[in-house]
Amino acid sequence: MGDIKPVYLEExxxxxxxxxxxxxxxxxxxxxxxxxxxxxxxxxxxxxxxxLNIPNENAVVVSGIGCSSRFPFFVNTYGMxxxxxxxxxxxxxxxxxxxxxxxxxxxxxxxxxxxxxxHVPHAARRNVDITYLLFDNGIYGLTKGQTSPTSAVGFRTPxxxxxxxxxxxxPLLMVLSYGASWVGQAYAGRPDQLRSMITQAMAHRGFSxxxxxxxxxxxxxxxxxxxxxxxxxxxxxxxxDSADRAAAMRLAMDDATPALGLYFRxxxxxxxxxxxxxxxxxGGELPGKxxxxxxxxxxxx
Amino acid sequence: xxxxxxxxxxxxxxxxxxxxxxxLRNALAGMGYKVISFDVYPPEIRGFGxxxxxxxxxxxxxxxxKHQSDVLVSxxxxxxxxxxxxxxDCGALVxxxxxxxxxxxxxxxxxxxxxxxxxxxxxxxxxxEKSTGANRSRNIVVxxxxxxxxxxxxEGFRKAIGKKFRNKAAAAEAxxxxxxxxxxxxxKTFKLDDVTFGPPVSSVVAGATVEMINGNAAxxxxxxxxxxxTFFGYPITPATSIMERLAAEMPRRGGRLLQTxxxxxxxxxxxxxxxxxxxxxxxxxGPGLSLMAEMLGMGVIGEVxxxxxxxxxxxPSTGMPTKTEQSDxxxxxxxxxxxxxxxxxxxxxxxxxxxxxxxxxxxxEAYQTPVIVxxxxxxxxxxxxxxxxxxPPFExxLNRKPGKxxxxxxxxxYALAADHVSPRAIPxxxxxxxxxxxxxxxxxxxxxxxxxxxxxxxxxxxxxLKLALNHPDFTKFKRFGDEGxxxxxxxxxxxxxxxxxxxxxxxxxxxxxxxxxxVVMLSPFPxxxxxxxxxxxxxxxxxELNYQGQFANxxxxxxxxxxxxxxxxxxxxxxxxxxxxxxxxxxxRGKTAQKAA
Numbered sequence: 001m002g003d004i005k006p007v008y009l010e011e012x013x014x015x016x017x018x019x020x021x022x023x024x025x026x027x028x029x030x031x032x033x034x035x036x037x038x039x040x041x042x043x044x045x046x047x048x049x050x051x052l053n054i055p056n057e058n059a060v061v062v063s064g065i066g067c068s069s070r071f072p073f074f075v076n077t078y079g080m081x082x083x084x085x086x087x088x089x090x091x092x093x094x095x096x097x098x099x100x101x102x103x104x105x106x107x108x109x110x111x112x113x114x115x116x117x118x119h120v121p122h123a124a125r126r127n128v129d130i131t132y133l134l135f136d137n138g139i140y141g142l143t144k145g146q147t148s149p150t151s152a153v154g155f156r157t158p159x160x161x162x163x164x165x166x167x168x169x170x171p172l173l174m175v176l177s178y179g180a181s182w183v184g185q186a187y188a189g190r191p192d193q194l195r196s197m198i199t200q201a202m203a204h205r206g207f208s209x210x211x212x213x214x215x216x217x218x219x220x221x222x223x224x225x226x227x228x229x230x231x232x233x234x235x236x237x238x239x240x241d242s243a244d245r246a247a248a249m250r251l252a253m254d255d256a257t258p259a260l261g262l263y264f265r266x267x268x269x270x271x272x273x274x275x276x277x278x279x280x281x282x283g284g285e286l287p288g289k290x291x292x293x294x295x296x297x298x299x300x301x
Numbered sequence: 302x303x304x305x306x307x308x309x310x311x312x313x314x315x316x317x318x319x320x321x322x323x324x325l326r327n328a329l330a331g332m333g334y335k336v337i338s339f340d341v342y343p344p345e346i347r348g349f350g351x352x353x354x355x356x357x358x359x360x361x362x363x364x365x366x367k368h369q370s371d372v373l374v375s376x377x378x379x380x381x382x383x384x385x386x387x388x389x390d391c392g393a394l395v396x397x398x399x400x401x402x403x404x405x406x407x408x409x410x411x412x413x414x415x416x417x418x419x420x421x422x423x424x425x426x427x428x429x430e431k432s433t434g435a436n437r438s439r440n441i442v443v444x445x446x447x448x449x450x451x452x453x454x455x456e457g458f459r460k461a462i463g464k465k466f467r468n469k470a471a472a473a474e475a476x477x478x479x480x481x482x483x484x485x486x487x488x489k490t491f492k493l494d495d496v497t498f499g500p501p502v503s504s505v506v507a508g509a510t511v512e513m514i515n516g517n518a519a520x521x522x523x524x525x526x527x528x529x530x531t532f533f534g535y536p537i538t539p540a541t542s543i544m545e546r547l548a549a550e551m552p553r554r555g556g557r558l559l560q561t562x563x564x565x566x567x568x569x570x571x572x573x574x575x576x577x578x579x580x581x582x583x584x585x586x587g588p589g590l591s592l593m594a595e596m597l598g599m600g601v602i603g604e605v606x607x608x609x610x611x612x613x614x615x616x617p618s619t620g621m622p623t624k625t626e627q628s629d630x631x632x633x634x635x636x637x638x639x640x641x642x643x644x645x646x647x648x649x650x651x652x653x654x655x656x657x658x659x660x661x662x663x664x665x666e667a668y669q670t671p672v673i674v675x676x677x678x679x680x681x682x683x684x685x686x687x688x689x690x691x692x693p694p695f696e697x698x699l700n701r702k703p704g705k706x707x708x709x710x711x712x713x714x715y716a717l718a719a720d721h722v723s724p725r726a727i728p729x730x731x732x733x734x735x736x737x738x739x740x741x742x743x744x745x746x747x748x749x750x751x752x753x754x755x756x757x758x759x760x761x762x763x764x765x766l767k768l769a770l771n772h773p774d775f776t777k778f779k780r781f782g783d784e785g786x787x788x789x790x791x792x793x794x795x796x797x798x799x800x801x802x803x804x805x806x807x808x809x810x811x812x813x814x815x816x817x818x819x820v821v822m823l824s825p826f827p828x829x830x831x832x833x834x835x836x837x838x839x840x841x842x843x844x845e846l847n848y849q850g851q852f853a854n855x856x857x858x859x860x861x862x863x864x865x866x867x868x869x870x871x872x873x874x875x876x877x878x879x880x881x882x883x884x885x886x887x888x889x890r891g892k893t894a895q896k897a898a
Contacts, residue, residue: 055731058729060728062573073738073748078734078735081738082572082596083569086565089573092569092570093570093575094573094576094728097579098729118566271559275559279553279557283553284552285554285555
């Protein structure tokens, strides 16, 4: 423990200001509860956008409904705060309309794997070139603490006052089986690794899925607390081959002690590539790719 | 000499009935006649369901099919016999001369020839077998016979046959032989007929082109001519062919089309693409529109341009997928939760499908709102000869300018302006970052649920749509028939208006003072013009293809004058005769009125 250095607030503030990442934070203050894991996610996303040097106006953050889905208001980019469960198809529309944009979809476990669960396989198999950040706190926070599809069996909430009888989903395993081309896991309580994973996910060309474990400090005092999560999470084995989907799926099956890191990555044509190849097959003319201009401008008759 | 001939071909699924009808109407349209045509077929691909290809061939513009046909062709007597009464007196009845099997009494068409009808028993099967070695070409033999019977140029038929079988050499060869066999047989036939074709009349101005297409193809063409660049959709009868046509055409122009996992995804992607500045659309039918309702509301509150083509079918639920109905008006105009006004336009003919489809993109961008183009199966599958102008009559880009952001001040995407339409920046525009949200918001787009803002924003979303009532170069309504005060006014919408117009014209020819009005723009409603028309009418008749009288309900929400409703849910177009009878009754001329008197 001898190498831990003290951090002075003034120095930290100076470092943050000079990094330039404050340009990616909006003037709207997050509405989350004090102590919420999502604060570290918004900070990490701002830092990643800054690190990748993406112009604010070329980034679009799309969300559904839920605590996590308020996210677009807290970053200084274009954004869409849409309907419960529909972040992925809306993000697909944005990206299809303009490939020059960096599109990030964000949402919670209920948004993505209950009401919106039908859209995940299709965004993954099409390899839409977007990043999907799934904030998994295992609870419906915005409606005050009901069970979610990733809640533990036995969890007692207002809608399961005796106990939650349903077995939780394993989103990581699902997305790996759907054919996603980049799959990773991070924990809101480890902000440096979180930022590094988000940067990698955004830099990936294709559908990148980052599963982010986070506690709900207000409505879950028993299961997914900082204390429990902190003890459960571990690193992926150093010898894990991120090109091996089957190995990644075996590791993902251990959801009792979730491993953090890059599970799987492959390079393959994106939806945009596929749509461009259809234009070529049809003998049409490919619109040029002017920076940050909708593809349609060149497609006009 | 003016030509006005209706031909019906009746057969069983697999007889090639619809294919024969397709070749025939293509041949006649190619010769320069005006065509209006609508087929009836069962929901199954095979089986022994009844198929009818019906077309009306004219030199003057027609608005609907006729009650009676001038020519009836039977490819299957069991299906055709119930339609024998559809043939007019002195009309030509073409049927199979020899039956292979022993038929029960009355099973052969010869037993059903009306006293004034002209029978043409043709050895259809024998001619097909002799000329091609198989009986598959019976439908083409019949076409040859019709060409000979009516002295129509064979070359036009050969061209249409060649086009139909352009990728099937064997079928093309067999069809050529079968066509000749039918043609030769007609030459040996004594013609008793009074059905005669006059020369076609061309009224096309230079530069314009005439094409015979159906409503769905016209919608696709309108979208293409308006510069559609992204499309997301999910297959559903009877809208699928809009998507299929665009899937072939859009990549040729650099456009992008994606078949999504469901209708919710389709409309979500359209709204996403609209936000990003694309001209985006989807197509669906009633069940899909139900699923889209929530995201359409998002488009309304987020003020995102989007276009939805909806072709109605019989409902509710899965209903009658291959039958026509006009029962989704309520959902198109009012569907979804909250005060969610949107633009709804319903073309009344195939030409209107083209114009509404193109104008929908203009209006979606100009007023920043979802636009629904509402048609039905009858219009989707109805063929008409349409004159297309040399230059597409649509504006390419009506996106609002993003506006200049004040230095240091955040961008007001939802600024409350005098005309209620705000500046609109799209992703990629520097310095104008904002969030589009489904929450009620302030001028910046930040969540805000104060009483003042919800009132102001609700007013903005409703008032801006009124601008669409003056959208340039677009027919929102139109009046036909007698000017000034009349005894009976017929007011209707969508595919059903053609029948109403025919009925009105016939009522006038009977001396009834009568007028008709079509309403294309259903939302916002052109109240002033409709009220003026209704004030001129002693009686107002509202015929439509639904049980509740959904258009009549809409009408009465805006104009407080009693109307007479005429509703049919037969799954088929309304009969002109039925509307005419109702006009006569309201004018005090009908049988019912006489009885009552």
